[in-house]
Amino acid sequence: MKKTLLMMMAAVLLSSVAAAQTGHGAEQRKKVGVVLSGGGAKGMAHIGVLKVLERAGIPVDIVTGTSMGSIIGGLYAIGYNAQALDSMVRVQDWTYVISDREDLRRQSLGDRKKQNTYFFSTGMTIGKRDGNAGGLIKGKNLAELFQQLCTGYTDSLDFTTGLPIPFACVATNIIDNSEVDFHSGRLPQAMRASMAIPAAFSPVRIGDQVLVDGGLKNNYPADIARAMGAEVIIGVTVQGAPKVAEDLGNTMSILSQIIDVNCKNKYDENLAITDLHMQVDTEGYGSASFTPAAIDTLIRRGEEEAMRHWDDIAALKERIGIDASFRPTILHPLRPQVLTEKHRVTGYTFENMTPQAERFIRQKYHLSRTDSIDAALEQQLTTTMRVDLFYQTAECRLVPEGDGVRVVLSAGNRKSVQLHAGFRYDTEDYAAVQLGVDIPLKTALPVNTDVMLRLGKRLKARAELTVHPRSFTRPTISYEFNRNDVDIYMKGDLAYNILYNQFRGELTPINFNLKNFNLQLGLRWDFMHYRNKLGTEDAPQVMLKNEHFFSYRAQLNYNSEDNWYFPTRGSRFRAEYAYVTNNLAQLNERGADGSVVGKRTGMSEVSADWRGSFTFGERFTLQPMVYGRLLFSSVFPAVFGNTIGGDWFGHYVEQQMPFAGIGNIEYVGHQFVATQLQAQERIGMNSYVLLRVAAAQQADKLRNLLDNRTILGMQAAYYYNTLFGPIGASLGYSNRSKKPYFFLNLGYEF
Numbered sequence: 001m002k003k004t005l006l007m008m009m010a011a012v013l014l015s016s017v018a019a020a021q022t023g024h025g026a027e028q029r030k031k032v033g034v035v036l037s038g039g040g041a042k043g044m045a046h047i048g049v050l051k052v053l054e055r056a057g058i059p060v061d062i063v064t065g066t067s068m069g070s071i072i073g074g075l076y077a078i079g080y081n082a083q084a085l086d087s088m089v090r091v092q093d094w095t096y097v098i099s100d101r102e103d104l105r106r107q108s109l110g111d112r113k114k115q116n117t118y119f120f121s122t123g124m125t126i127g128k129r130d131g132n133a134g135g136l137i138k139g140k141n142l143a144e145l146f147q148q149l150c151t152g153y154t155d156s157l158d159f160t161t162g163l164p165i166p167f168a169c170v171a172t173n174i175i176d177n178s179e180v181d182f183h184s185g186r187l188p189q190a191m192r193a194s195m196a197i198p199a200a201f202s203p204v205r206i207g208d209q210v211l212v213d214g215g216l217k218n219n220y221p222a223d224i225a226r227a228m229g230a231e232v233i234i235g236v237t238v239q240g241a242p243k244v245a246e247d248l249g250n251t252m253s254i255l256s257q258i259i260d261v262n263c264k265n266k267y268d269e270n271l272a273i274t275d276l277h278m279q280v281d282t283e284g285y286g287s288a289s290f291t292p293a294a295i296d297t298l299i300r301r302g303e304e305e306a307m308r309h310w311d312d313i314a315a316l317k318e319r320i321g322i323d324a325s326f327r328p329t330i331l332h333p334l335r336p337q338v339l340t341e342k343h344r345v346t347g348y349t350f351e352n353m354t355p356q357a358e359r360f361i362r363q364k365y366h367l368s369r370t371d372s373i374d375a376a377l378e379q380q381l382t383t384t385m386r387v388d389l390f391y392q393t394a395e396c397r398l399v400p401e402g403d404g405v406r407v408v409l410s411a412g413n414r415k416s417v418q419l420h421a422g423f424r425y426d427t428e429d430y431a432a433v434q435l436g437v438d439i440p441l442k443t444a445l446p447v448n449t450d451v452m453l454r455l456g457k458r459l460k461a462r463a464e465l466t467v468h469p470r471s472f473t474r475p476t477i478s479y480e481f482n483r484n485d486v487d488i489y490m491k492g493d494l495a496y497n498i499l500y501n502q503f504r505g506e507l508t509p510i511n512f513n514l515k516n517f518n519l520q521l522g523l524r525w526d527f528m529h530y531r532n533k534l535g536t537e538d539a540p541q542v543m544l545k546n547e548h549f550f551s552y553r554a555q556l557n558y559n560s561e562d563n564w565y566f567p568t569r570g571s572r573f574r575a576e577y578a579y580v581t582n583n584l585a586q587l588n589e590r591g592a593d594g595s596v597v598g599k600r601t602g603m604s605e606v607s608a609d610w611r612g613s614f615t616f617g618e619r620f621t622l623q624p625m626v627y628g629r630l631l632f633s634s635v636f637p638a639v640f641g642n643t644i645g646g647d648w649f650g651h652y653v654e655q656q657m658p659f660a661g662i663g664n665i666e667y668v669g670h671q672f673v674a675t676q677l678q679a680q681e682r683i684g685m686n687s688y689v690l691l692r693v694a695a696a697q698q699a700d701k702l703r704n705l706l707d708n709r710t711i712l713g714m715q716a717a718y719y720y721n722t723l724f725g726p727i728g729a730s731l732g733y734s735n736r737s738k739k740p741y742f743f744l745n746l747g748y749e750f
Contacts, residue, residue: 029321033062033230034076035222035274036069038195038215039238040287043068044089044295045280048302049236050082056313057327058234059320063167064225066214069236070169070194071146074187077167078153086299088149094290095723097145100138103383108474108513109557111387116564117750118420118436119724123392126416138202139192140393144382146188147397148375151343151405154397158184166228169194170214170221171204179217180209181224197287222270232320235274236302238282275319276312280305291685342372344404351410356444357389361409364388373398373407381409388468390415390440390448415440424725424747428646428663432456434750445469454750458652459483466511474511480504486652489645489664492737500544500639501529518557525550528639545595547588549637551580561613565726566680566688566719568621571612574649578605580640587635603633603640609649609657621680627657628673630702642672644696647730648749660694661713661734663741669698671705690717690730711736724748 034053036046046069053060065073075085096103100122104112115121147154153163160166160183171180171193182190185206193204193211204211218224222233271277280302285294306313317324348367350358361384362368365377378396385394393412398405420436434454441447446468454460464478482502488495508522530544555576561567581602582588589598609627616622627649629642644659645666646652652665660676674696681689696711712735719728725748732741 029059030231030319031061031229032059032320033064033222033225033228033233034060034073035220035225035233035235035270036063036065036073037220037235037237037239038065038067038069038213039282040068040197041094041289041294042238042280042282042285042287042298043072044298045238045282045302045305046072046236047082047085047089048299048304049278049280049306050076050085051303052306052310053234053313054082056310056317057322058313058316059322060165062225062228062230063165064169064221064228065167065194066170066219066221067195067197070191070214074167074169074191075149077159077163077165078150078187079164080149089295089299090292092145094295097141098137098288098290100140102387103141103379104387109516109518109559110513112559112564114420114436117434117748118422119748120421121418123390123415123418125392125413136200138393139196140386142195142201143188143192143393143395144379146191147395148378150188150191151398152400153187155399156184156186159187159190160184160228163187168221168224168228170218170224171196171211172214172216173209174198174203174212175208175210177217179214180211181221216265218266218270220267220270222274223266226273232316233274234276234278234316235271236278236280238280238298238302240282276309276316278305278309293685340374342374343398345371345373345407346401346404347406349406349408351408353385353389353391353409353411357385357391357411360389360446361385373405381407385409385411388446390418390438390446422725422748422750424745424750426746427742427744428652429457432458432750457485474513476506476508476511478504478506478508480506484653487664488643489666489737491666492662492664492734492739494664498544499531501531503527503529516558516560518555520553520555520557522553523550524553544638545590547582547637549580549582550584551578553578561611566682566721567613567623568615568680568682569613571610573608573610575608576605579603580605580637587633587637589635600635601633603631603636605640606630606632607655619682621682623678623680625676625678626674627676629655629657630672631670636670642668642670642698644668644672644674647743647745651749659696659711659713659734660692660715661732661741662737663732663743666736668696668711669700669708671700671702672696672698673705674711686721688719688721688728690719691715692717692732709735719745 036043060076063073063077065071072085080088101115102111104115159168169182169190171182171190172178173180182194189204189206193206194214195201196203196212198212198216220235220237222235225233282298282301285298289298314324317326361381364384365381381396382394385391389411391411391413392415395410397408397410399408416439418438420438422434423432425431432454433456434452436450436452439449439451441449448466448468450464450466452460452462460480460482462478462480464476466474466476468474482504484502485497485499487497504524504526506522506524508520510519510521512519525548527546527548529546553576555574557574559572560570561572562569579602580587585602586599587602588596589600591597607629609625611623611625614622631640631642640655643653643656643665645662645664646656647658649658650656656665657672657674659674674694676692676694679691683689692715694713697705697708698711699705699708713732715730715732717728717730719726725746727746729742729744732743733739
């Protein structure tokens with residue numbers, strides 16, 4: 001009875017919607033079509049125009065669009081009103097959406113670190129055609145967003161009868177350079193095809209068609225709206241003024257001009273059948289202007305352009321067949337908050353996935369006990385399919401079924417390799433390149449081989465084998481080679497240079513991962529091969545003999561910061577204990593000539609650091625930090641001694657700790673504790689000014705920690721955060737070095 005009543009109420013609502021849209025009935029007024037042009041980010045201006053049309057009470061019976069116009073128009077057709085669209089585009093992280101980066105907020109800290117090390121990463125499927133090839137960006141995140149926003153309309157359907165407002169969009173088939181008009185199909189796929197800018201985004205392949213941006217054939221599809229029955233056409237375009245020769249001074253401007261010229265196809269003819277045309281001023285903005293400030297301005301300019309036509313819009317009502325006082329009660333059914341609402345799950349379907357992969361997902365997410373799904377879980381499922389199961393593409397569709405939804409998980413080809421590349425330059429290491437290759441193995445449990453090579457002053461090679469069982473632990477075994485070329489300073493002056501090779505093998509049977517949390521327990525073997533040491537007469541004379549070490553290690557990591565380099569909220573914490581030996585129990589004691597003179601208890605190492613971020617207002621953040629490293633033993637191998645300097649932990653050598661005002665590596669006592677306060681001010685969207693002050697105590701024995709003079713340091717820095725990593729410089733001073741220190745950094749830290 002209850003279900004029948006709900007169905008009757010829904011029928012009444014839909015009939016009232018139809019009546020509201022038509023005013024006094026479809027037979028008493030003309031059908032109105034809204035046409036939205038392409039233009040990349042400039043198409044955000046369409047939202048401002050739609051706001052004014054709603055305010056004026058203009059009914060919308062048909063929507064057509066191309067490229068960004070197809071996205072705004074398609075979402076409008078399924079129920080997002082102008083205000084909902086405004087809110088939706090403002091909350092998106094467009095830097096992520098228009099890239100192929102993975103959403104690793106809920107993945108392991110190791111995966112997140114890798115994402116903030118390499119500026120380039122791509123998957124390859126050897127021996128099979130990659131259906132997502134053909135562009136710098138495969139558009140995986142765009143496709144995923146469209147799937148979420150179009151919940152309820154992701155299956156194949158008729159866009160004329162299956163949507164609240166009839167809709168059509170345009171793509172171009174580059175096989176025969178023909179126009180492809182979508183009147184049916186899968187809405188997210190149609191929108192994705194319509195905005196596939198050639199070379200920038202990979203084309204969409206449907207059957208024997210290879211589809212790219214519809215603007216190449218019909219950037220302003222008023223003719224399609226007319227063919228669908230629109231008797232009054234309201235059109236919006238966002239193209240700028242025609243370019244002259246002086247405007248074409250670089251590659252991007254030339255490419256943009258080629259696209260703009262091609263977009264003139266059918267433009268004049270379509271403009272001639274438009275009853276009210278609005279050309280939004282988008283001067284100063286381009287197709288990639290997806291910053292919050294640009295989106296805000298473009299929406300506002302769209303609204304301002306429509307308001308300049310307010311009298312024309314009001315006069316249009318008479319042509320439509322409604323009077324000036326007419327106001328639709330409901331423009332169209334309002335979409336629910338699809339990014340936050342939960343849907344009842346009626347079942348799960350797995351497409352193009354192995355039984356092992358299906359079992360992995362079912363057990364990892366406890367799907368047998370999961371009876372609802374939201375956008376966050378959708379994203380986690382697709383990320384797991386890409387990261388843990390190595391699928392090139394992953395799709396999660398919610399298909400209405402009964403009083404809930406069926407979750408359809410569809411995978412593409414499995415990656416043969418994942419390639420990474422990173423580049424950096426700084427005034428200490430000079431230029432360095434780091435390359436990485438992830439190779440998934442075809443095993444019952446997901447197993448990944450990670451190979452990395454760093455080229456530069458510090459040469460490094462590493463191979464790691466990681467098992468991804470269904471639980472949160474990832475057992476690993478690794479082998480690493482480091483060619484360390486390290487300058488050691490004493491109170492600001494270069495004391496000596498040490499060149500040595502380090503060979504390392506590590507077994508980590510416990511590698512437990514939860515969101516923001518990682519616990520590792522394992523055994524490590526190190527062999528140090530010292531090649532030479534060049535120094536001054538004042539440098540401490542330490543005889544370096546080749547030796548190996550075995551160490552037991554336990555490390556706890558927690559990181560909830562919202563940004564790897566410039567956080568504004570969250571905190572990070574790391575604690576580690578290591579017991580270092582030569583024979584799994586004891587440590588060699590060496591004489592002045594470097595020979596072994598006895599055995600002693602192994603060295604215990606205790607280290608920890610914590611940093612928190614506290615934001616005041618929208619741009620200013622305070623970041624207190626405390627850290628330290630304590631060594632306990634009667635024997636202290638020099639290679640494990642405490643060192644400070646630079647901006648990052650473990651940058652030049654593993655035990656290195658940063659200190660404001662000291663740029664080079666300096667040895668300090670076996671007991672070292674420090675505190676730092678950083679003030680971070682964001683300027684614009686991606687520029688940061690940083691001010692740091694630090695203080696530290698150091699001694700060879702813990703009881704003498706407060707006896708020595710406090711080390712003080714300060715540092716000022718400016719950085720610009722780019723897709724290639726932070727670019728900036730810093731200037732510091734410390735009472736230990738007693739001289740200013742300048743440091744230039746370009747790129748991610750590694």
